[in-house]
Amino acid sequence: QWRGVLAEYREQLPFAEGDTLLSLGEGGTPLVPAPALSARVGAEVHVKVEGQNPTGSFKDRGMVSAMSRALNDGATAVVCASTGNTSASAAAYATAAGLTCAVLLPQGKIAAGKLAQAVVHGAQLIQVEGNFDDCLEIARKLDAEHPVELVNSLNPYRLQGQKTAAFEVSDALGRAPDIHVLPVGNAGNISAYWMGYREYHEAGLTDSLPAMWGFQAAGAAPFVAGHPISDPETVATAIRIGAPASWSLAVEARDGSGGLIDAVSDQQILDAQRLLAAEVGVFVEPASAAGVAGLLQQSERGQVPAGATIAVTVTGNGLKDIDTALSQRDLTPTVIPIDIAAAAEVIGL
Numbered sequence: 481q482w483r484g485v486l487a488e489y490r491e492q493l494p495f496a497e498g499d500t501l502l503s504l505g506e507g508g509t510p511l512v513p514a515p516a517l518s519a520r521v522g523a524e525v526h527v528k529v530e531g532q533n534p535t536g537s538f539k540d541r542g543m544v545s546a547m548s549r550a551l552n553d554g555a556t557a558v559v560c561a562s563t564g565n566t567s568a569s570a571a572a573y574a575t576a577a578g579l580t581c582a583v584l585l586p587q588g589k590i591a592a593g594k595l596a597q598a599v600v601h602g603a604q605l606i607q608v609e610g611n612f613d614d615c616l617e618i619a620r621k622l623d624a625e626h627p628v629e630l631v632n633s634l635n636p637y638r639l640q641g642q643k644t645a646a647f648e649v650s651d652a653l654g655r656a657p658d659i660h661v662l663p664v665g666n667a668g669n670i671s672a673y674w675m676g677y678r679e680y681h682e683a684g685l686t687d688s689l690p691a692m693w694g695f696q697a698a699g700a701a702p703f704v705a706g707h708p709i710s711d712p713e714t715v716a717t718a719i720r721i722g723a724p725a726s727w728s729l730a731v732e733a734r735d736g737s738g739g740l741i742d743a744v745s746d747q748q749i750l751d752a753q754r755l756l757a758a759e760v761g762v763f764v765e766p767a768s769a770a771g772v773a774g775l776l777q778q779s780e781r782g783q784v785p786a787g788a789t790i791a792v793t794v795t796g797n798g799l800k801d802i803d804t805a806l807s808q809r810d811l812t813p814t815v816i817p818i819d820i821a822a823a824a825e826v827i828g829l
């Protein structure tokens with residue numbers, strides 16, 4: 481029985497013997513070989529399906545850690561800003577911890593599935609007439625001025641929890657990948673993976689380090705611009721972020737690993753989302769496909785080393801944002817009477 485990331489990787493995590501460790505079963509997610517992607521890019525591609533976590537995104541790894549810390553420190557309330565998945569995860573883990581949870585969301589820019597999660601778990605939802613960056617500014621000030629625990633990825637326990645994904649990829653492959661590919665928004669995840677790969681390497685559990693390849697939406701690509709941008713825009717609302725909180729850690733992950741952070745268009749993201757669903761069999765929300773879009777772009781540019789071992793993280797479940805997925809498709813249903821022959825005819829039997 482998988483015991484959750486805090487128990488499974490306790491020695492690598494900053495928790496004391498007597499600490500209560502929460503779990504909703506997070507972590508232990510599938511690393512799926514993707515022959516369709518491997519054939520397209522000429523390398524060995526494995527997809528880390530983080531939409532399989534309890535609340536449907538990778539955020540659960542970091543949230544179980546930050547929430548456990550908060551609980552053991554006697555906190556009674558937590559706060560976070562979110563584009564949706566952090567708040568969904570914070571709401572669920574606050575419930576598991578018996579803490580109250582306030583979430584700050586950019587008005588009108590959050591996928592319905594994520595909103596539903598925060599609501600059903602009883603979080604206090606506050607919609608801000610601004611974007612994620614404005615929400616994070618408020619959350620930081622609330623944390624500084626009031627007895628609430630901030631559980632955004634500025635909280636080091638978030639990155640500590642999220643680094644376990646790098647452990648799992650290395651354990652599953654029996655080695656570190658040559659390249660790790662993932663989307664970049666607030667930039668906590670790329671920083672956490674790099675931390676995890678380095679820790680495994682320093683512990684002698686792997687004998688190499690991957691290049692970290694991060695991808696942003698072209699309309700929300702501060703790392704590509706080289707500075708924060710004020711009006712990020714993308715259909716991938718989860719990464720519609722202009723002022724990443726983990727800027728310096730992400731730059732260290734990019735440069736320290738000999739990697740890159742580049743941009744892909746919304747169309748490339750939607751095409752990658754479609755490819756994952758139609759050719760690999762994995763349904764992800766748009767932002768989650770940004771890494772795959774970037775890998776395809778690198779391949780088109782001849783930048784993918786032949787035969788390389790590549791891990792790509794897809795970060796959130798497609799069920800979070802079915803409106804965007806369905807808006808890309810012809811929905812005229814095939815309707816038939818209650819008639820077997822009619823069904824057989826439609827199917828072409």
Ligand SMILES: Cc1ncc(COP(=O)(O)O)c(/C=C/C(=O)C(=O)O)c1O
Nearest residue numbers: 562563565566665666667668669795796
């Ligand atoms: C599906 C999905 N994919 C990628 C990212 C980017 O990860 P980071 O670069 O670590 O921010 C997010 C981020 C979401 C939030 O920042 C939030 O929920 O507030 C996400 O939900």
